[in-house]
Amino acid sequence: MTDTSAYIKIDNVSRHYGPVKALHNLSIDIAKHEFIAILGPSGSGKSTLLRLIAGLDRPSEGRIFFKGQDVTALPPHKRGIGMVFQEFLLFPHRTVRENLAFPLRMTQETPAKIKDRLDWAEGILSLNGLMDRYPNQLSGGQQQRVALGRGLVTNPTLLLLDEPLANLDRELRQEMEVEIRRYQKQLGIPFIYVTHNQEEALSMSDRVAVINKGKLEALGERQEIYDHPNTPFVARFVGRATRFDGVSDGTTVNIPEHGYTFSPSAPVAAGRVSVFVKNERFALGASGTPGIACKVIDVVLRGPFVEFILEAANKARIIAVQPKRPDMHAIGAEIALTWDANLAHIFPAEA
Amino acid sequence: MDSMSLKDFAAKWTMGLILITAYVFLYMPIVHILFASLSNHPNFPYPPNFNPKSYVNLATNSIYQSAFVNSLIIASCTAVLSTVMGFLATIGVLRFAGKRALFYAVFFAGPLFVSEILLGISSMSLYYLVFGLQGNMVTAIIANSVHCFSFCFLIMAAMLYKYDWRMNEAAIVCGATPFRAFLEVMLPLTWSGIMGSLIVAFVLALNGLDISFYLLGATPTMPSVAWGALRYGVKPELYALSTIINAAVFLAIIVLFLKARNTKTAPV
DSSP states (O other), X not given: OOOOOXXXXXEEEXXXXXXXXXXXXXXXXXXXXXXXXXXXXXXXXXXXXXXXXXXXXXXXXXXXXXXXXXXXXXXXXXXXXXXXXXXXXXXXXXXXXXXXXXXXXXXXXXXXXXXXXXXXXXXXTTOXXXXXXXXXXXXXXXXXXXXXXXXXXXXXXXXXXXXXXXTSOHHHHHHHHHHHHHHHXXXXXXXXXXXXXXXXXXXXXXXXXXXXXXXXXXXXXXXXXXXXXXXXXXHHHSSOEEEEEEEEOSSOEEEGGXXXXXXXXXXXXXXXXXXXXXXXXXXXXETTSSSEEXXXXXXXXETXXXXXXXXXXXXXXXXXEEEOOTTOOOTTOEEEEEEOGGGOEEXXXXX | OHHHHHHHHHHHHHHHHHHHHHHHHHHHHHHHXXXXXXXXXXXXXXXXXXOTHHXXXXXXXXXXXXXXXXXXXXXXXXHHHHHHXXXXXXXXXXXXXXXXXXXXXXXXXXXXXXXXXXXXXXXXHHHHHHHOOOSOHHHHXXXXXXXXXXXXXXXXXXXXXXXXXXXXXXXXXXXXXXXXXXXXIIHHHHHHHHHHHHHHHHHHHHHOOHHHHHHHTTSOOHHHHHHHXXXXXXXXXXXXXXHHHHHHHHHHHXXXXXXXXXXXXXXX
16 A cells, blocks of 8 residues: 655656656655755656646556546646746736636636735736736746646646746746745745756755656755765766766775875775765865865956966866865966865765 | 038938939829829829719729638738748747757748749649639638748748747746747747738738639639629729828828837837
8 A cells, every 4th residue: 555645745656758768767755835846957756747637648657646646647727736847838819817826717716706816926936017918928937937826726736847947037936936045935835846956956945856767866954965976977067066076995085086084084985986076075284284275277256256277297187166265276387176075975986 | 501501402402312312113003093082084194073973883893892802811811821831930940949049940931932923723623623623712711821820930030940949948037838828929029020020921811812812703803803894994982092002001100100110119
């Protein structure tokens, strides 16, 4: 017997297109108040998963449950969900008001209820004065809010978001990240947020599911995923990290290409290993001290922090991120690159 | 400065003159019919005068009336039938044909290149041999639809090619049934293409002589009566009828134009 007590339960779901396995035996339980990000590169199957949850596509195997009820065979218009698309897909021939009222009309709400919900959406999404405009008269951010509103007016069981910020510029995106998270906390329904952008996933969600090649690579609290990746893929994909090929003798790890040896906190099985170090966890010591001898070839200012583009003796490029300080290394400086052995992630080398 | 403004002036008036010439070229025959229908001397109606006699005759001439009604029925039914078929074909090609879309599209457009006379003769003998059907209004509508289908398909394919099918999905996740999504979202967004297809099919079937001629025999339609009239001398009633049809078409165009202008704030 499967336990169907989770608010949303995705139970061993697969989706095959002929011989192509878009999704493979994937299970996720989602709690009612949870913001979950589904993170993966393009073609990983994350959008397929979203379409399966929406009902726009059917799984080849496995079941999907909403509040304990099996919805696997239920068509999308009966699932009571909201969805926000990357291109917003607002109805261009209808005003903002009509766009927002559309899902309410489809669920046969009374005019009084519709008006009530429209007022609610207008207030919470700051759409005052925009209700009688057409979508093409709105800015990207305003269209985004209307798309969110259309997904939320019916008090859906859950909201699905398919890369909704990909078409917005950077500043607006960061603003909307905070806003979307605030709505989720306010409404108390799960948001399932699909993205290939690890920054979005980390900034908004409670938990992150990392998907690669149709398989669930990792599922956990965002901190956990970031600090303790369980596979080389997660270590590489979440956060910005640098990979080194190393050789372990059981207690120490040597990186032959840079002639650097360090002692990890826990013993590592002997053999070839991959070492991942997050870019902000590098330490830049004075030249001559132990470490990988590097030269600073460029410095990129990113406001509160700085990216040092380093070049090692073998011409390999390494990026180290440091907080911005007045006395930082200048272009051309010689330094020694090291890292805290506890914070490096070490995996047996991939074949 | 003076020469500059003179040049602008000349350019403006030349353009205006070209525009007027173009309109005269397009509308002279139509205006001529109007004059002829109202004249005491239909063969040379200049200077124009006003004599409603031909309209009165028209109202009492049963041949012209039944020809008009028949043509209207054929044109309306053909427009609807070929547009519905063309719409389904377009959806099939754009949504489900995948890599073979062009292949299917070419064969849907193929009948465009078959001459109308051949289609008329062939349909006449085919319907008789295979189905035992004598030429009648139904076979005329079917044969006309074969001819109009390709035009309808091309017009709507050009329109629906740009349509984002995920609009339907967006409506469906909002709780709309697929049919409701089609009715409330897809249809209004592709209406101009469907309208264009209806109009073109209607006009083609209304004016098409050959197909109706071979399939209808003695049943009069507008083009067949007009063609017959040519042989025995054109009657002013024909001019009157043409004028009425032209007036109706202009009225329709003006209504469409005003409607399009009113919805300009919501371009689709």
